[in-house]
Every structure is written in structure tokens, then in C-alpha cells.
Amino acid sequence: MTREERNLVTAAVDGSLPSAEEGRVRELLKRDAEAMELYAREALLHxxxxWHYGALRQSQAALRRRAEVVEEFRRRRTRRISIASLGIAATGLLMFAGLGYLRESPEPVATLRFNEGAVSRLVRASESDGKSGIVPGDRLVLERGTVELVFPQGVRAVIEAPAGMNFTGGNALLMDHGIGFFEIERPEAEGFRLTLPRSEVVDLGTSFGIIAPEDGAAEIHLIDGRVTTQRRAGTFRRATDPRPGQAYREDDNTATGYSMIPFRDDRFPRQLPDRLDHVAIDFNRIDDDGAFAATGPLPARVREVIVNGGEIRRTPGRLGRAVSFDGSGSHLEIMGWSEYHHRPSGALSFWVRLQEARSERRYCLVSWGATTREDLGRWSVAVSPRREGAHLSIRGGMDREYHLSAASRLDYHTWHHLAFVFGPETDGRTRVRIFIDGIEQPDSMSVPVLPGPAADDALIIGTHHDPRLWQSHASRCDIDDLRIYRTAPDEEDIAILASGGDPAGGG
Amino acid sequence: MSRIPSETAEYIALISKHQAAIYAFVRAMVPSAEDAEDIVQETNIALWTSANRFRPGSNFYAYATRIAYHKVVDHSRRRKRHHPLIVDTELAEKLAASLGEAAGGTPDRRLAALEHCVEKLDTGERGLLAQRYQRNLTVRRIARDSGRSESALQNVFSKIRHKLRLCIESTLARTAPT
Known part of the structure; x- marks a missing residue:
């Protein structure tokens, strides 16, 4: 086996083998026992x-959950102390102690704002009532999404997950990892100090970006103005002063501790993402395994389920590529979407083009929600084909079925945009608004709040013959650009979606 | 409360001890970790329902991976998703045999040895492994983030795995039950 062949085999194990080389490696494995032995050894260790790191990840998640429980316990305990203090304060006996506590509360050093769907943990430095804002010693771990920090002296930062940071003062931050954009909005904030694990950056009136991986060299990109940066530990090194449009990465092999790298202005988030945070399956993206890939902040997975040897074809869609269901019952399952369930409000939006009906049997376009509890929490959108067009109907759990008026009719061979907007919830009921081609239908309804899906409840595109679900026949339609929104879009957003645009501004 | 018979308890312990080994075997034959997890679950169910067919004292790893192999074949056929390299039965059979040889005589002890050997790597190597396997970053992504070429990084990973393999073998030899 040549060196090149060895490299191809290890690349195959690493998942970085170009598809053009797959045939060659297959042949190599067939004819060369040494290559097969190498592949087996490497793949086994891989x-x-x-497994080892997956188990580690799970135990770390368990530790995080434990930390959250401890945090919640501390918060409740603090609340109890506060309530007790109020009662006793009436006697005047402990009022002095209460005032003393208030006097000891440190000044807040920053305010935080998160984008929709962000997941974070705030570990308090001391027991406070939770209303006092961020104080020195507090630690924020951002697991998903983006946070905007505003420091009272005039520094604004936008930081993307995964990130971890400690608040050390009104004009300083310690960030151990994350990707962030920093800008000084007022001159009194000059001198803002950002401490990274191995560098210290002092802002002298400017905007700059930081890429700080959890393990590895941090990068400093100067967008405008002036900063000075210096390595924190090791030998005495002089400061490096990048110029606007320059970027440096920590490098132990240079005299300054930095080496120059290409500047990347586009990598840094300047603002919190738009409120219309969503998961999209547009059928244009295919992952390394040849499966459709979802985009968005959740690790949603798309599974193709083939029934009766049927086929889910790719077809030219309304926006790029779409999927086509051939009446066999094959369908797509979107796993891992349940965190995006519409509670208390949200939306589902997609494009559909119906094929000419062969019978009047109803079939499902999309269904989602909980499959447990005897279908109580399942939503299904179906069409009943008729000569003049197809009638839309919705089933919203609790055996309730809503047939929409004849006005809500879909023509064959034409792309229609459908949107179902849920929320808000009041008195145990949810409002559902239905839009066809951007126009709200008169059939909007108020339905009981349904139980949310479990982690393994799939969102199904097409018809799924599950006896627990609403029985319908195999789908004959094309579907494109399905999106799950966590926040309810308004009429204007729906109109933008129905015109093929993107209200999130993502293009 | 009823007690679990001792042979059943031993069988459960065998399934539990071999989880990592079964996963590694399956993972080598399917395109994604998700597929591998699904197949391991199916294999566990099959191991459980066919418990009476296993002869105590015989090679459990060989027995379990034979079941896992059939699950891989079923799964790939059902889902029409094959490993890009393992597309026919001949190759799949060959790989299954090679994986059995690579796992050696004590596949259930390899994970403990691996954990020990990961700890012995230097900080940089551990950091790279954590990025690749704990954060699930691709080699390409790590290369891009660290400003290295993909092929250079591939070599680094290959060297780390080589180091780990030597360490695992020596650890297993040193700690072999007498």
C-alpha cells in the first residue's frame, strides 16, 4: 500500500474523503488485505x-443539569429569605439588616439581551434577588444563540454561542471562549479590557472582533480605530497594535506571540439576529450522507422513510429544489424539532403543489405534535381532492377536525404558500390563524391547547401510516421550503414569506 | 419483589459491558453516528430477545456483532442508506471479519484502556480530540478554524490514533487478567 493510499484510507475514516475517491478506496479495500486491516483498526478506534466523548458529553450535560438545579435551589432559597425579611421588617427589628444587605449589593455592570431561542446559564456570584442585573463575579455560559451585552460606560458587545464569560467590572470582561463583536459607543469607555485565556486586549476607541475557540489560538480582528493586545503569560512580550483591517492569531512561535492572518470582517455578529428565528428544511442542502439537511439553531435531522419501494424525488421547486411524493406512502421525518414547538406561539410555513387527483381520498401534507396520549397532541394538515380543486382541512387533536370553507381551495399544479400561525394561549386555548398565499382565511379558530411533542416525536412531511395517527392516504404532491418558527410572524412577515422572501433577512 | 436469576444478570452485564465495542463495530459500517445509535438499540433488543440462544462461556462479542451485522444490513436496505465504501455484501463481510480481528480478544476492556490513554496525551492532542469528537466538528472545520491545511490536520489525527492504539495495546497487555 502506498503512502497516498494510506492517506485515502485514513481520510475515509475521518469523513473527509472526496466522493470522487470513494470508488478507488472501495476497490483498494476489496483487493488489499492490508488496506482493509488498516481501515478496520482506524474505524474501530474512531x-x-x-463513544467515549459521547459518554463524556452526556455526563457533562448531567453535570450542567445538576448545576441548574443548584442554581434554581439557590434562587428559591433567596426568594424565601426575601419574603421572610419583608415580614420581619414590619417589626422594624431586622430592617437595619435588610438595609445593610441592600448597601452591600454591588452595582450592576452590564445588561443582557438574548435573541429568540437562545439557551444560556447565568451563575450568580452571590445570592441576590435576581433583579439586580449583572454584578462582578457573575458568569454567563451561552449554549445556543446570541447575546448582546451593554456596559454602562459605553461598550456594546454581541457574542455568539458557544461562549463563556465572567463579568469582572463595569469596563472589563473575561471571555474564555466565543465569537464576539465589541464596539465603544462613548469615549469614556476607552480602556475597556477584554481578557482572553492567553491574551489581553485593551480597546482604545474602536470596534473589533474576537474568535476564541475553547481549545486553541484566539484571533483578534481590528475593524476600526485602535486596540493594543498582549500575551498574558510566558515570556515578556511587547504589545501588538494591529491596524484597522488587520487580524492576528496567538502564536507561540513568534517574538510577539502573534502572527498575522487574513482579516475577516464578515464573521462577527453586529446585531442580535432578527426575532424570526426558525428551523428551515429547504431541500437544497444535502449533507455528507446524501440526506436532506435542516438549517437553523437546532440539530434537526431529516430522515427519509421509504414505503412500498416508493420514491421521494427531488424536483424543481418554488425556491430551488423541492421534494415530490408519488403516492406510495414514502415520507420524511424531521427529528429533533420538538424544542421549536409553538409554545406559547409560533408558526409552520411551507409551499405545496398538488398533483392531479386520481381519487377523492384525503391525504396528509404535514403533521406535527405529540404522537403519544392517543393522538391528543397531533396536528395534521390534509387535502381532500375534488374536481375543481382540493379542500383543506385540519385536525387539531382531541378528535377535532376543522374543514375549511370552500374559499380555502387549492388549485392543482400551482405552488401555494400555506402558513399556520399559533398563539397566544389564553385560558387553555390557542388561536390558530391560517394563511393561503399570504392572505388570512376567514377560518381562523380558537382550539384547546394541545400537549407538546416529546423529543422523539417526528414532524412528518407527507403521509405516515401510523395507526395512532389520523388515517389518511398516501400523498401526491410536491413540498418546498418548510419552516418552523418559534415566534409568531405577523401578517407582513407572512406576506414576505408568500412572495418567496425571508422576513428573517437571511436570504 | 422478584429476583433476577443470576444467569440473566450475567447476560445483562455482558450486554452492558460490550456497548462501546458494539457501537464501534456498527459505526465502522454505517454512514452516521445517528444510524449507528439506532442500530445499537435494535441490536440490544435482539440480544435481549435471543438471550436463550447464547451459550454461557462462549464469545459474546462474536455473538453480538453477528447480530449487529445483520441489523446493519437490514437497516441499510430499509433506509436505502449505505456507507459510501461498504456497498456490497462481500465487502461488508470482509470488514466485519477485520473488525473482529482488530478488536482483539478483549473488546470489552478496550474502552477503559482508551480512557486511560486519552489522559496520557498532551493538552494540544486532547484539545484536538475534544473538538473532533466532543464538539462533533469535522476535520475541515477544525482545519479552517486553526488555519492549518486539512491534509496536515488529517495526519495529526492519524498520528494521535496511532499513539492511542499503541498505548491501548500495551495497557491491555499489562493489565491482562492472569
């Missing part, structure tokens, strides 16, 4: 490493 799997063991995945």
Missing part, C-alpha cells in the same frame, strides 16, 4: 472515540 467509533470508540465517538
Amino acid at each position: 467509533g470508540e472515540l465517538e
Whole structure:
């Protein structure tokens, strides 16, 4: 086996083998026992490493959950102390102690604002009532999404997950990892100090970006103005002063501790993402395994389920590529979407083009929600084909079925945009608004709040013959650009979606 | 409360001890970790329902991976998703045999040895493994983030795995039950 062949085999194990080389490696494995032995050894270790680190990840998640429980316990305990203090304060006996506590509360050093769907943990430095804002010593871990920090002296920062940071003062931040954009909005904030694990950056009136991986060299990109940066530990090194449009990465092999790298202005988030945070399955993206890939902040997975040897074809869509269901019952399952369930408000939007009906049997376009509890929490959108067009109907759990008026009719062979907007919830009921081609239908309804889906409840595109679900026949339609929104879009947003645009501004 | 018979308890312990080894075997034959997890679950169910067919004292790893192999074949056929390299039965059979040899005589002890050997790597190597396997970053992404070429990084990973393999073998030899 040549060196090149060895490299191809290890690349195959690493998942970085170009598809053009797959045939060659297959042949190599067939004819060369040494290559097969190498592949088996490497692949086995690869799997063991995945297992080891996967187990580690789970135990860390368990630790995080434990930390959250401890945090919640501390918060409740603090609340109890506050309530007790109020009662006793009436006697005047402990009022002095209460005032003393208030006097000791440190000044807030920053305010935080998160984008929709962000997941974070705030670990308090001391027991406070939770209303006092961020104080020195507090730690924020951002697991998903983006946070905007505003420091009272005039520094604004926008930081993307995964990130971890400690608040050290009114004009300073310690960030151990994350990708962030920093700008000084007022001159009195000059001198803002950002401490990274191995560098210290002092802002002298400017905007700059930081890329700080959890393990690895941090990068400093100067967008405008002036900063000075210096390595924190090791040998005495002089400061580096990048010029606007320059970027440096920590490098132990240079005299300054930095080496120059290409500047990347586009990498840094300047604002919190738009409120219309969503998961999209546009059928244009295909992952390394040849499966459709979802985009968005959740690790949603798309599974193709083939029934009766049917086919889910790719077809030219309303926006790029779409999927086509051939009446066999094959369908797509979107896993891992349940965190995006519409509670208390949200929306589902997609494009559909119906094929000419062969019978009047109803079939499902999309269904979502909980499959447990005897279908109580399942939503299904279906069409009943008729000669003049198809009638839309919705089933919203609790055996309730809503047939929409004849006005809500879909023509064959024409792309229609459908949107179902849920929320808000009041008195145990949810408002559902239905839009066809951007126009709200008169059939909007108020329905009981349904139980949310479990983690393994799939969102199904097409018809799924599950006896627990609403019985309908196999789908004959094309579907494109399905999106799940966590926040309810308004009429204007729906109109933008129905015109093929993107209200999130993502293009 | 009823007690679990001792042979059943031993069988459960065998399934539990071999989880990492079964996963690694399956993972080598399917395109994604998600597929591998699904197949391991199916294998566990099959191991449980066919418990009476296993002869105590015989090679459990060989027995379990034979079941896992059939699950891989079923799964790939059902889902029409194959490993890009393992597309026919001949190759799949060959790989299954090679994986059995690579796992050696004590596949259930390899994970403990691996954990020990990961700890012995230097900080940079551990950091790279954590990025690749804990954060699930691709080699390409790590290369891009660290400003290295993909092929250079691939070599680094290959060297780390080589180091780990030597360490695992020596650890297993040193700690072999007498």
C-alpha cells in the first residue's frame, strides 16, 4: 500500500474523503488485505472515540443539569429569605439588616439581551434577588444563540454561542471562549479590557472582533480605530497594535506571540439576529450522507422513510429544489424539532403543489405534535381532492377536525404558500390563524391547547401510516421550503414569506 | 419483589459491558453516528430477545456483532442508506471479519484502556480530540478554524490514533487478567 493510499484510507475514516475517491478506496479495500486491516483498526478506534466523548458529553450535560438545579435551589432559597425579611421588617427589628444587605449589593455592570431561542446559564456570584442585573463575579455560559451585552460606560458587545464569560467590572470582561463583536459607543469607555485565556486586549476607541475557540489560538480582528493586545503569560512580550483591517492569531512561535492572518470582517455578529428565528428544511442542502439537511439553531435531522419501494424525488421547486411524493406512502421525518414547538406561539410555513387527483381520498401534507396520549397532541394538515380543486382541512387533536370553507381551495399544479400561525394561549386555548398565499382565511379558530411533542416525536412531511395517527392516504404532491418558527410572524412577515422572501433577512 | 436469576444478570452485564465495542463495530459500517445509535438499540433488543440462544462461556462479542451485522444490513436496505465504501455484501463481510480481528480478544476492556490513554496525551492532542469528537466538528472545520491545511490536520489525527492504539495495546497487555 502506498503512502497516498494510506492517506485515502485514513481520510475515509475521518469523513473527509472526496466522493470522487470513494470508488478507488472501495476497490483498494476489496483487493488489499492490508488496506482493509488498516481501515478496520482506524474505524474501530474512531467509533470508540465517538463513544467515549459521547459518554463524556452526556455526563457533562448531567453535570450542567445538576448545576441548574443548584442554581434554581439557590434562587428559591433567596426568594424565601426575601419574603421572610419583608415580614420581619414590619417589626422594624431586622430592617437595619435588610438595609445593610441592600448597601452591600454591588452595582450592576452590564445588561443582557438574548435573541429568540437562545439557551444560556447565568451563575450568580452571590445570592441576590435576581433583579439586580449583572454584578462582578457573575458568569454567563451561552449554549445556543446570541447575546448582546451593554456596559454602562459605553461598550456594546454581541457574542455568539458557544461562549463563556465572567463579568469582572463595569469596563472589563473575561471571555474564555466565543465569537464576539465589541464596539465603544462613548469615549469614556476607552480602556475597556477584554481578557482572553492567553491574551489581553485593551480597546482604545474602536470596534473589533474576537474568535476564541475553547481549545486553541484566539484571533483578534481590528475593524476600526485602535486596540493594543498582549500575551498574558510566558515570556515578556511587547504589545501588538494591529491596524484597522488587520487580524492576528496567538502564536507561540513568534517574538510577539502573534502572527498575522487574513482579516475577516464578515464573521462577527453586529446585531442580535432578527426575532424570526426558525428551523428551515429547504431541500437544497444535502449533507455528507446524501440526506436532506435542516438549517437553523437546532440539530434537526431529516430522515427519509421509504414505503412500498416508493420514491421521494427531488424536483424543481418554488425556491430551488423541492421534494415530490408519488403516492406510495414514502415520507420524511424531521427529528429533533420538538424544542421549536409553538409554545406559547409560533408558526409552520411551507409551499405545496398538488398533483392531479386520481381519487377523492384525503391525504396528509404535514403533521406535527405529540404522537403519544392517543393522538391528543397531533396536528395534521390534509387535502381532500375534488374536481375543481382540493379542500383543506385540519385536525387539531382531541378528535377535532376543522374543514375549511370552500374559499380555502387549492388549485392543482400551482405552488401555494400555506402558513399556520399559533398563539397566544389564553385560558387553555390557542388561536390558530391560517394563511393561503399570504392572505388570512376567514377560518381562523380558537382550539384547546394541545400537549407538546416529546423529543422523539417526528414532524412528518407527507403521509405516515401510523395507526395512532389520523388515517389518511398516501400523498401526491410536491413540498418546498418548510419552516418552523418559534415566534409568531405577523401578517407582513407572512406576506414576505408568500412572495418567496425571508422576513428573517437571511436570504 | 422478584429476583433476577443470576444467569440473566450475567447476560445483562455482558450486554452492558460490550456497548462501546458494539457501537464501534456498527459505526465502522454505517454512514452516521445517528444510524449507528439506532442500530445499537435494535441490536440490544435482539440480544435481549435471543438471550436463550447464547451459550454461557462462549464469545459474546462474536455473538453480538453477528447480530449487529445483520441489523446493519437490514437497516441499510430499509433506509436505502449505505456507507459510501461498504456497498456490497462481500465487502461488508470482509470488514466485519477485520473488525473482529482488530478488536482483539478483549473488546470489552478496550474502552477503559482508551480512557486511560486519552489522559496520557498532551493538552494540544486532547484539545484536538475534544473538538473532533466532543464538539462533533469535522476535520475541515477544525482545519479552517486553526488555519492549518486539512491534509496536515488529517495526519495529526492519524498520528494521535496511532499513539492511542499503541498505548491501548500495551495497557491491555499489562493489565491482562492472569
